[in-house]
Amino acid sequence: MSTSTVLDTGPSTVPGRTPRAAPSRGAGYRAIRPYVLALAGFVVAALFALPYLVMLLDALRPSGDVLATPPTLFPRTWQWNTFGTILSDERFLHWLKSSLIVAATSTVIVLVIAVPAAYFTARHQFRGRTIFLLIVLMTQMFSPTALVVGLYREFFELNLVNTYLSLILTNTAFNLAFAIWILQGFFSSIPREIEEAAQLDGCSRIATLWRVMLPLTLPGLVTTVTFTFIAAWNEYVVALTLIQDDARKPLTVGISSYVTGYQQSWDQLFAASLIAIVPVVILFAAIEKHLVGGLTAGAVK
Amino acid sequence: MSSAPGGGAGAADTAAPAPPRGNRPPVAAGSGRTNVRSFAALPWLGPALVLIAAVVFYPAVELVRASTSDYSITGLRKGSAGLENYVKVLAHPDLGTVLVNTVVWVVAVLALSLVLSLGLAQLLSKEFFGRRVVRWAVIIPWAASLVITARLFTLLLDYNYGIVNRFLLAVGIRDTPIDFLGDDRWTMPSMIAVGVFVTLPFTTYVLLAGLKAIPSDVYEAARVDGASPWQAYSRITLPLLRPSLLVASVLNIIYVFNSFPIVYTLNDRNPGFAHDTTITFMYKLAFKSADKSVGMSAAAGIANVLLILAVVLVYLRVSRWKETAD
Numbered sequence: 001m002s003t004s005t006v007l008d009t010g011p012s013t014v015p016g017r018t019p020r021a022a023p024s025r026g027a028g029y030r031a032i033r034p035y036v037l038a039l040a041g042f043v044v045a046a047l048f049a050l051p052y053l054v055m056l057l058d059a060l061r062p063s064g065d066v067l068a069t070p071p072t073l074f075p076r077t078w079q080w081n082t083f084g085t086i087l088s089d090e091r092f093l094h095w096l097k098s099s100l101i102v103a104a105t106s107t108v109i110v111l112v113i114a115v116p117a118a119y120f121t122a123r124h125q126f127r128g129r130t131i132f133l134l135i136v137l138m139t140q141m142f143s144p145t146a147l148v149v150g151l152y153r154e155f156f157e158l159n160l161v162n163t164y165l166s167l168i169l170t171n172t173a174f175n176l177a178f179a180i181w182i183l184q185g186f187f188s189s190i191p192r193e194i195e196e197a198a199q200l201d202g203c204s205r206i207a208t209l210w211r212v213m214l215p216l217t218l219p220g221l222v223t224t225v226t227f228t229f230i231a232a233w234n235e236y237v238v239a240l241t242l243i244q245d246d247a248r249k250p251l252t253v254g255i256s257s258y259v260t261g262y263q264q265s266w267d268q269l270f271a272a273s274l275i276a277i278v279p280v281v282i283l284f285a286a287i288e289k290h291l292v293g294g295l296t297a298g299a300v301k
Numbered sequence: 302m303s304s305a306p307g308g309g310a311g312a313a314d315t316a317a318p319a320p321p322r323g324n325r326p327p328v329a330a331g332s333g334r335t336n337v338r339s340f341a342a343l344p345w346l347g348p349a350l351v352l353i354a355a356v357v358f359y360p361a362v363e364l365v366r367a368s369t370s371d372y373s374i375t376g377l378r379k380g381s382a383g384l385e386n387y388v389k390v391l392a393h394p395d396l397g398t399v400l401v402n403t404v405v406w407v408v409a410v411l412a413l414s415l416v417l418s419l420g421l422a423q424l425l426s427k428e429f430f431g432r433r434v435v436r437w438a439v440i441i442p443w444a445a446s447l448v449i450t451a452r453l454f455t456l457l458l459d460y461n462y463g464i465v466n467r468f469l470l471a472v473g474i475r476d477t478p479i480d481f482l483g484d485d486r487w488t489m490p491s492m493i494a495v496g497v498f499v500t501l502p503f504t505t506y507v508l509l510a511g512l513k514a515i516p517s518d519v520y521e522a523a524r525v526d527g528a529s530p531w532q533a534y535s536r537i538t539l540p541l542l543r544p545s546l547l548v549a550s551v552l553n554i555i556y557v558f559n560s561f562p563i564v565y566t567l568n569d570r571n572p573g574f575a576h577d578t579t580i581t582f583m584y585k586l587a588f589k590s591a592d593k594s595v596g597m598s599a600a601a602g603i604a605n606v607l608l609i610l611a612v613v614l615v616y617l618r619v620s621r622w623k624e625t626a627d
Contacts, residue, residue: 034429038430041424041425042431045438055453113349116344117348117349125336126341142357146580149364149367150360154359169352172356256452270453273453277441277449280445284437
């Protein structure tokens with residue numbers, strides 16, 4: 001945390017301490033610096049959060065009020081039960097269930113497949129290692145969006161259109177690359193001696209991986225889990241194309257039906273959206289500290 | 302957790318001359334690897350390879366096959382079409398517009414995001430009151446699904462009901478509302494603004510990670526040598542931030558190029574292809590346009606994949622990825 005702080009020496013207006021050879025503007029600036037930074041921070045936070053606050057305010061008023069001119073920031077009439085309505089809406093609960101099943105299963109499978117692959121490539125030299133890493137890197141460049149027609153044809157032939165399995169397979173495959181890269185970086189950074197010591201003590205290779213390596217790569221695992229879960233939770237195009245059965249749609253696709261040409265329930269759309277956003281923001285905020293370390297180790301080659 | 306990936310900072314410098322921070326090149330630590338035969342790797346890599354082959358490469362093959370096939374309007378394959386689909390895509394009257402849109406969209410979102418993120422990362426790396434809350438707020442557009450954010454902005458930017466226009470009128474910047482999503486002059490700038498908004502968090506966090514990896518004693522030395530803050534920034538921070546800038550750029554090129562929900566949603570009410578990028582163009586060819594042509598869409602999809610591969614390779618070449626990585 002503190003290592004990143006650069007030229008500043010904290011609030012340096014302590015009396016008796018002469019700021020050495022600072023130009024006069026610098027000295028004045030140093031005194032107000034904490035306030036300037038906090039103010040800038042506040043403005044930034046407001047800019048990023050404001051659209052979503054408007055979303056909350058629009059969720060708490062009847063849809064007719066959202067579509068009234070002139071628009072107002074605050075509701076003319078408050079409608080407190082929107083969230084209650086949404087949470088007891090059977091369709092919404094179906095979509096929520098789909099999202100949870102798809103995102104959670106994809107995340108687990110990504111971990112189960114990526115951890116051994118990343119560990120092995122980090123620790124062993126073999127013919128085809130470079131090719132394997134190249135293949136992984138290439139999948140990073142393919143996006144499900146670009147391949148959506150091909151994916152549709154494949155799942156259509158396999159009779160998997162309209163199934164959770166099709167979404168799980170897609171999300172798993174397209175998130176593997178990132179997971180393997182991140183974890184590979186983490187495994188490589190752990191000194192070999194630690195592992196050898198464990199093996200001398202009679203640990204099998206799997207046991208070493210499980211009991212020694214995984215705990216040491218916890219930040220990498222946390223980053224991987226979060227990224228995969230969020231990518232799967234927010235995936236849109238493939239679900240839009242593959243799932244036509246209303247009950248099996250995930251949230252991203254399902255909630256669009258609150259505002260269509262026929263029905264304009266902006267309040268419900270936004271309440272449902274917020275229910276979809278809040279868990280992810282909390283998840284992200286909880287790992288915010290790991291996020292900085294996690295991105296350097298794996299992503300920064 | 303900041304120093305965790307680095308393996309306890311300087312303690313690990315026994316064997317390989319590993320860089321002390323977390324951003325070591327994974328390939329460079331070669332001496333720590335044991336040689337094994339290829340088949341020994343199979344149980345460890347097998348599942349990943351099978352999945353990638355089945356769900357990434359096979360659809361790519363299907364896409365190629367579809368691009369050379371003739372489909373009925375209901376999606377049944379009628380036979381081979383040779384290269385006809387490619388010819389039709391290349392001859393499409395809107396192709397030029399779509400390509401220009403794509404270049405403008407990717408370049409503008411990438412450039413603006415990088416510049417703004419450099420400032421944001423600098424701010425967020427400083428200690429100040431309330432920093433945690435500010436960092437959380439910056440995360441929100443990253444955590445929110447792009448469709449949701451796009452949907453939200455269709456309302457915020459609406460001609461009649463949008464709070465943005467209301468604000469512009471109230472402050473007196475404008476006398477009449479702006480049709481952000483309908484007026485041809487405003488549609489692309491509006492999409493770019495929303496694109497930048499959702500790209501900033503990820504970019505900022507990558508750069509923040511990069512800033513954190515710069516040892517503070519470098520700055521100490523620069524200060525002793527009498528460097529001004531601007532000199533320190535341009536001569537130390539920016540060069541040392543290069544690997545992070547590269548990663549942020551490459552990943553963002555891929556993300557922004559492939560970005561579907563924003564362009565698709567914000568541009569929803571406009572007919573035709575006047576504001577489409579290659580990705581939404583491809584989607585509309587198959588599912589929305591009058592043609593409903595799976596074959597043409599597949600051909601456009603192949604072009605997309607090749608295009609992004611070429612762009613990334615050229616970018617890596619130009620920015621000499623190798624040099625920074627080794």
